[in-house]
Amino acid sequence: MIETIYIENELMATPQAQRILAQFPTADKIACDRYTEVFNPKKQNFRLQKQKPALIIAQKFDRHVLRAPDDYGIGGIHNYYFSYMLNCIYDCRYCFLQGMYQSAHYVLFINYSDFFHSMDSILTNHKNENVWFFSGYDCDSLALDPISGFTSHLIDFLKYRKNAYVELRTKSTQIRSLLKAPPMTNLIVAFSMSPTKTADKFEHKTPSIEKRLNAMRKLADKGWPIGLRFDPLIFDSSFEERYRTLFAEVFSVLSPEDIHSVTIGPFRMPKPFFQKLVALYPEEPLLASPFQLRSGSITYAQTQEEQMMQFCQHELRNYIATNKIFSCWTGGEHAKAENVCT
Amino acid sequence: MRIITALRFEAMPIIEHYKLNNESSASRFPLYRNDSIFLTISGVGKENSSAATANIHAVSGELPQQPFLNIGIAGHRRPPTGMAWIASSIQDESTCRRWYPPQIICNSMARTSVITVNQPEQEYRHDTAYDMEAAGFYPIANQASTSELVQVLKVTSDHPGKPASSLNAKKISALIQINMNNIEELITSLQKLADTLNIKGAEPIHMQHFLDRWHFTVTQRFQLQKVLARWAILSPTKNPYLLLPPGRSNATAVIKTLEIMLRESPLNLH
Numbered sequence: 350m351i352e353t354i355y356i357e358n359e360l361m362a363t364p365q366a367q368r369i370l371a372q373f374p375t376a377d378k379i380a381c382d383r384y385t386e387v388f389n390p391k392k393q394n395f396r397l398q399k400q401k402p403a404l405i406i407a408q409k410f411d412r413h414v415l416r417a418p419d420d421y422g423i424g425g426i427h428n429y430y431f432s433y434m435l436n437c438i439y440d441c442r443y444c445f446l447q448g449m450y451q452s453a454h455y456v457l458f459i460n461y462s463d464f465f466h467s468m469d470s471i472l473t474n475h476k477n478e479n480v481w482f483f484s485g486y487d488c489d490s491l492a493l494d495p496i497s498g499f500t501s502h503l504i505d506f507l508k509y510r511k512n513a514y515v516e517l518r519t520k521s522t523q524i525r526s527l528l529k530a531p532p533m534t535n536l537i538v539a540f541s542m543s544p545t546k547t548a549d550k551f552e553h554k555t556p557s558i559e560k561r562l563n564a565m566r567k568l569a570d571k572g573w574p575i576g577l578r579f580d581p582l583i584f585d586s587s588f589e590e591r592y593r594t595l596f597a598e599v600f601s602v603l604s605p606e607d608i609h610s611v612t613i614g615p616f617r618m619p620k621p622f623f624q625k626l627v628a629l630y631p632e633e634p635l636l637a638s639p640f641q642l643r644s645g646s647i648t649y650a651q652t653q654e655e656q657m658m659q660f661c662q663h664e665l666r667n668y669i670a671t672n673k674i675f676s677c678w679t680g681g682e683h684a685k686a687e688n689v690c691t
Numbered sequence: 692m693r694i695i696t697a698l699r700f701e702a703m704p705i706i707e708h709y710k711l712n713n714e715s716s717a718s719r720f721p722l723y724r725n726d727s728i729f730l731t732i733s734g735v736g737k738e739n740s741s742a743a744t745a746n747i748h749a750v751s752g753e754l755p756q757q758p759f760l761n762i763g764i765a766g767h768r769r770p771p772t773g774m775a776w777i778a779s780s781i782q783d784e785s786t787c788r789r790w791y792p793p794q795i796i797c798n799s800m801a802r803t804s805v806i807t808v809n810q811p812e813q814e815y816r817h818d819t820a821y822d823m824e825a826a827g828f829y830p831i832a833n834q835a836s837t838s839e840l841v842q843v844l845k846v847t848s849d850h851p852g853k854p855a856s857s858l859n860a861k862k863i864s865a866l867i868q869i870n871m872n873n874i875e876e877l878i879t880s881l882q883k884l885a886d887t888l889n890i891k892g893a894e895p896i897h898m899q900h901f902l903d904r905w906h907f908t909v910t911q912r913f914q915l916q917k918v919l920a921r922w923a924i925l926s927p928t929k930n931p932y933l934l935l936p937p938g939r940s941n942a943t944a945v946i947k948t949l950e951i952m953l954r955e956s957p958l959n960l961h
């Protein structure tokens with residue numbers, strides 16, 4: 350429950366901000382000039398703020414859509430990402446946002462039309478080519494959808510731009526606006542999935558795997574293309590058994606035709622972010638795991654990572670065609686073996 | 692817990708409530724304390740508040756992640772007097788600098804913006820609290836701690852219908868006194884929050900056994916400490932010293948072997 354809302358002065362009177370504020374009649378509303386005054390200062394503690402994050406209603410003036418990192422994508426040539434939100438209502442212990450941001454408050458950029466204009470400019474630069482836009486890099490794309498209303502705007506935007514493809518990455522079950530709309534082939538709802546025990550242990554406050562599967566089934570029944578994201582792969586003493594069970598569970602609910610793409614990616618995190626996580630959660634077994642530093646990222650040892658990736662690729666091929674399976678990390682040799690997202 | 696008040700009359704109810712002992716009443720910033728609470732009296736104004744905040748941090752041992760609380764009276768456009776507020780933003784009127792203390796404590800107290808002025812406010816131009824210390828206190832306390840633990844509590848002492856000129860020592864103490872429940876609740880919550888930050892990583896286990904048997908350089912000691920601390924988190928029931936295969940002739944080999952052994956004891960989710 351959001352009890353504090355910061356709002357940029359310029360947005361105070363806008364209908365969109367008012368609509369959001371009206372959803373929280375008892376919240377304290379605190380005016381600020383720019384969200385950065387609240388979000389960026391040093392000497393904030395992510396772990397403490399996670400106990401009661403505030404919502405910050407803001408606008409983004411530039412860099413609305415950015416080129417995606419090289420290892421990010423699902424087979425497209427032109428890959429971009431955008432973040433209409435920063436941070437997330439869930440609390441996954443492996444989440445790199447904890448290492449990236451000073452603050453755990455949720456920033457919601459409500460000037461959606463500026464994001465869409467930027468996408469349009471990019472589409473103009475790639476006339477008649479497919480362009481992929483990924484959402485969910487700095488947030489969960491759907492978790493706050495009932496408040497943000499972003500998905501409905503996105504659907505309207507995509508209706509008339511058939512070469513624009515968007516992935517909404519999520520662990521959430523907030524799919525109402527999708528269920529209300531006719532399905533679109535250029536909007537992929539991609540669910541991050543982990544074995545039940547792993548999710549229970551590390552994906553705090555997220556909907557259960559069962560609930561995520563239910564949401565996927567509902568979307569697939571309506572004809573929405575589903576993405577499966579087994580990322581990050583987390584190793585534990587029963588890794589193979591857990592992932593084998595997870596794949597079996599998922600494909601007992603979904604058929605290969607429901608699936609747009611599957612990606613797998615091992616745990617990886619830039620070293621400075623990882624160090625911050627360890628400082629925030631020194632008692633956390635996941636962070637004490639035997640990781641290594643490779644290409645500036647903290648990862649599993651290369652051989653172990655390859656074994657994990659190969660195992661998952663092999664298991665997934667029992668259920669789905671190879672050309673739908675992508676691996677999203679170019680740090681290891683396995684990247685050469687399968688479809689690599691570049 | 693470090694508490695800063697501007698006036699002795701503001702401090703007295705708190706000193707009595709927590710039975711704080713007088714440590715140095717003759718110094719520029721009188722200091723009172725018990726086992727967990729330090730309180731100082733800064734005098735009026737931003738500069739005094741900054742200096743007193745720095746001083747209480749120093750004399751209380753410069754410990755990191757301690758709660759800091761500025762308590763005092765303030766003018767407010769909105770009556771009634773005696774109303775307690777938590778500062779949700781603090782603005783220094785003379786420099787226009789602004790801070791937003793994170794609001795993560797659940798309590799029933801109302802929130803207000805606070806403007807720190809150099810002279811007592813008489814016009815109450817905005818719907819805000821007017822004080823003379825918060826903007827001096829906050830940036831210094833925030834340097835010493837983390838912003839969630841740095842809070843400002845103001846009690847309305849005057850408003851357009853009841854000017855500050857009617858205040859006296861007794862009335863000021865009474866305004867704080869009637870809010871002792873609120874103050875106590877806030878202090879307890881802040882202390883609880885601070886305690887969650889004191890969670891440490893596991894202590895490295897059996898370190899001394901290793902140090903007694905092999906020679907470790909300073910760097911190697913640090914590496915050993917790190918690997919044994921991780922061992923304590925991942926395999927708390929296993930003794931790494933006893934499990935170490937024989938034949939390790941030096942510290943480098945010992946650390947490497949421990950690393951390899953850790954790699955082979957993966958995360959157990961049971």
Ligand code: SF4
Pocket residue numbers: 436437438439440441443444445446487488489520
């Ligand atoms: S759901 Fe994604 S964005 Fe949210 S906490 Fe988990 S990993 Fe981070």
